[in-house]
Amino acid sequence: MDSSSSAEPFQDLNLTPQPHPPTTINPQTEPKPEPYVDECPPAPLPHPPTPTPQTPDVYSEYHRLSELFRTAFTQKLQQHGDVSISILPESDPNSRAIVPVPNPDSQLSNLVVTPRASARKYQNRSSELVRVTDLKSEDQRYLRQVIRGTRMLYDSLRVLAIYEDDKNRIVTGSRRTRADLKASQLMRECGLWLHRDKRIVGEIPGISIGEVFFFRMEMCVVGLHGQPQAGIDYVPAGQSSNGEPIATSIIVSGGYEDDEDAGDVIVYTGHGGQDVHNKQVVHQKLECGNLALERSMHYGLEVRVIRGFKYEGCLSGKVYVYDGLYRIIDTWFDVGKSGFGVFKFKLVRIENQVEMGSTVMKFASSLRIRPLEVRPKGYVTLDLSKKKENFPVFFYNDIDGDHDPIYYEYIATTVFPPYVYNSGNNSGCECVDRCLDGCFCAMRNGGEFAYDYNGNLVRGKPLVFECGPHCRCPPSCRNRLTQNGIRNRFEVFRSRETGWGVRSLDLIQAGSFICEYAGVVLTREQAQLFTMNGDSLIYPSRFGERWKEWGDLSKVFSDYVCPSYPSIPPLDFAMDVSRMRNLACYMSHSPSPNVFVQLVLYDHNNVSFPHLMLFAMENIPPMRELSLDYGVADEWMGKLAICN
Known part of the structure; x- marks a missing residue:
């Protein structure tokens, strides 16, 4: 404890009480709480057994x-x-x-x-x-x-x-x-x-x-x-x-x-x-x-x-x-x-x-509808993705004249080498109407689906198998969550603190899908060659394993075990984002991120080359910057050098 800390002798709030304002109206009525807006009042909770008392520590x-x-x-x-x-x-x-x-x-x-x-x-x-x-x-x-x-x-x-x-x-x-x-x-x-x-x-x-x-x-x-x-x-x-x-x-x-x-x-x-x-x-x-x-x-x-x-x-x-x-x-x-x-x-x-x-x-709500009216200056383009995403991606810079993101080709999903699609088992589920627990794709995930019906990830896993092109289920199947694209409106912006950054114009609920971290996949040999040429690469194996935190119930259930299935080999590839990238590449690095990486497979079955899908670790208010744990950050800016 620092010597600057202090605790004065104290009394409670028992000061000389002032008389309460008199009221001329004094009906007999019980005070009513603020109206409860949810479906029903809280249910009564059980009374568990009393635990063994703990022994307090002794301090000087x-x-x-x-x-x-x-x-x-x-x-x-x-x-x-x-x-x-x-x-x-x-x-x-x-x-x-x-x-x-x-x-x-x-x-x-x-x-x-x-x-x-x-x-x-x-x-x-x-x-x-x-x-x-x-x-x-x-x-x-x-x-x-x-x-x-x-x-x-x-x-x-x-x-x-x-x-x-x-x-x-x-x-x-x-x-x-x-x-x-x-x-x-x-x-x-x-x-x-x-x-x-x-x-x-x-x-x-x-x-x-x-x-x-x-x-x-x-x-x-x-x-x-x-x-x-x-x-x-x-x-x-x-x-x-x-x-x-x-x-x-x-x-x-x-x-x-x-x-x-x-x-x-x-x-x-x-x-x-x-x-x-x-x-x-x-x-x-x-x-x-x-x-x-x-x-x-x-x-x-x-x-x-x-x-x-x-x-x-x-x-x-x-x-x-x-x-x-x-x-x-x-x-x-x-x-x-x-x-x-x-x-x-x-x-x-x-x-x-x-x-x-x-x-x-309220400001973000207005921005979604009439951006140029709310902020007449600063917009470089109202759709950085050029209609490749479900919603336009705003690009805003009111700090300087740097328009660098518009010169990259925008891709909504990762580009894999052709041979990736020719390896592995290409079978899929036979569900015609909708997929239920017990179908082929659910069994690949350990007997249950990774998402609930609201589109939230139930718990982080080493790998999630989604239904793919060889499945008979419709595009609306809940097990096709990430491949259906973004569900929120985003803005790439220039920040004085972090360089480039990303924020959402919508409120994002914890466990929700955000977007894919997209780039061009390179093998180890190709990556070494590109590095020699000075190109910037992302190494998926360096991302922090934050997926282990989402759904960690070890503090509630003593027998909880972190998921280890489906198991995958160590990721041994790099992603080149020096020419083709998407909005995820502008997310800042943080040791306490609000976004995490979940590995997903859907369009091929090669477990060595999964998609890097991003999910919200917590409720993210509109206009708050999104951040990732890249594992290795730039020494000066606190984020990857490719995004500065």
């Missing part, structure tokens, strides 16, 4: 702050050091710092991962509030990886649940269940929900503004918003050390007719008093979440704001975007549009934060 006295921080995050993070936890001194009622209390039994690093049948007891949320500041860059990277890994596990479980559910429905005709609830329940039983041992006020380390969530339960899993239904997340008065509730986050999704959302300024309607049709039918009361917002305003505590809105093409029909921190500056009791009394809260966005994610998504 002068590392007391380290102990607090270890509790707030993980034992591994403590070794990075240079962390300070803000405290709320009794003498400063306007301070926005909160009090941490140690709880050594709640470390992420001490999790006991067991199969579902013998899951550990679910940990209730703590009432203690903390704010973490002054994180070093390595701490931030580590915490980002914690969030990223947790979300990847959640998405992997959810996709697997959908896949298994679809199989059961085909056999039994049963109704589809909620995969998002199944995934969160499994992680809950294994103690994998984050930030259960503290309530974080302010930023959640590892979650950046603009992060997109398809399901509310996912926000509960990562600790961004801990209520699966209610729009106000808060510490109840009964759990608070000073007997007053404190709010930490809200969801603004248009569920209340009196809400006013101007972006940086929000007039938020308190909860309660609505019927099942979301109509205000009785007066609201200053209690629960409403009182928590008022108390947060009194103590000067910021709240996280998440916006929910409808979005076409996603399973839930709605997405949630984290838009940053807001401060509550005013509250009053008013007569709403329905004629009933409601509490209103005025929130103002704190300055010097990055642009709101919801604003970026």
Whole structure:
């Protein structure tokens, strides 16, 4: 722990309480949470047996702050050091710092991962509030990886649940269940929900503004918003050390007719008093979440704001975007549009934060429809692919006059040597209508297909066999996913930080297909010759094996084994992208990529020459740069030299 870290003596929020605003209307009604927009409310979860208590580690006295921080995050993070936890001194009622209390039994690093049948007891949320500041860059990277890994596990479980559910429905005709609830329940039983041992006020380390969530339960899993239904997340008065509730986050999704959302300024309607049709039918009361917002305003505590809105093409029909921190500056009791009394809260966005994610998504939506109207300058061409892709690939450069990408021949798929197509078994499946588990191509994949019916990769594998030209199934077969081309709109752009880059104009869901990494395949001998001539080559064997991370369920199932079938020999070829390439060749290198390579075969059966298909490792918001783990990066730019 760095000597610059400090922890002042602290008190809790038990300051001299100010009297609550009087209310002249006091009907007897139960507060109602924000309307739940998904199919049905969460199912009750079972109570697994209590695990054997863990023995806490012992730390030296002068590392007391380290102990607090270890509790707030993980034992591994403590070794990075240079962390300070803000405290709320009794003498400063306007301070926005909160009090941490140690709880050594709640470390992420001490999790006991067991199969579902013998899951550990679910940990209730703590009432203690903390704010973490002054994180070093390595701490931030580590915490980002914690969030990223947790979300990847959640998405992997959810996709697997959908896949298994679809199989059961085909056999039994049963109704589809909620995969998002199944995934969160499994992680809950294994103690994998984050930030259960503290309530974080302010930023959640590892979650950046603009992060997109398809399901509310996912926000509960990562600790961004801990209520699966209610729009106000808060510490109840009964759990608070000073007997007053404190709010930490809200969801603004248009569920209340009196809400006013101007972006940086929000007039938020308190909860309660609505019927099942979301109509205000009785007066609201200053209690629960409403009182928590008022108390947060009194103590000067910021709240996280998440916006929910409808979005076409996603399973839930709605997405949630984290838009940053807001401060509550005013509250009053008013007569709403329905004629009933409601509490209103005025929130103002704190300055010097990055642009709101919801604003970026709206900008991208406009860009898809009328790009030249939204950005009159900077476009070199509106289709770099020259109609070779399903959607046009924009090419944008408002930085300099470099138009290099337009001088390459665009190819949508890899060019293999002719002899590759003449080797191997050319048999295919006999499915006429649609392919089901048990057909020839499914057996080649180990008895099951690699994709669910929504077009998501269930888990990464050494190699995926798709149906090909020798199969009788139609082009709409779900096992022809990658060969049908891109499903999103992309833009190759010039960046001051990374040179050339790629971003999507659409929201890409984790596990979705992005595009092929295309080039001209060369044998080892040819590659050596081309290298001597100074041409730039890509070596597929150097790509990081990130496919192993997608679908890794080892933290949930103790008997999980990383797929090793179908096995393939080491990739012993190179790809020349110096003359012919596609949009994937402009993706940046990153040690924490949001895209991974999955090897696929479909148009030939030579396992030594697979296609390099790219899939999303996480939800990728519009306008966010796509990145790959190339394995070997350029020393200066952090990406391959061919793309600079």
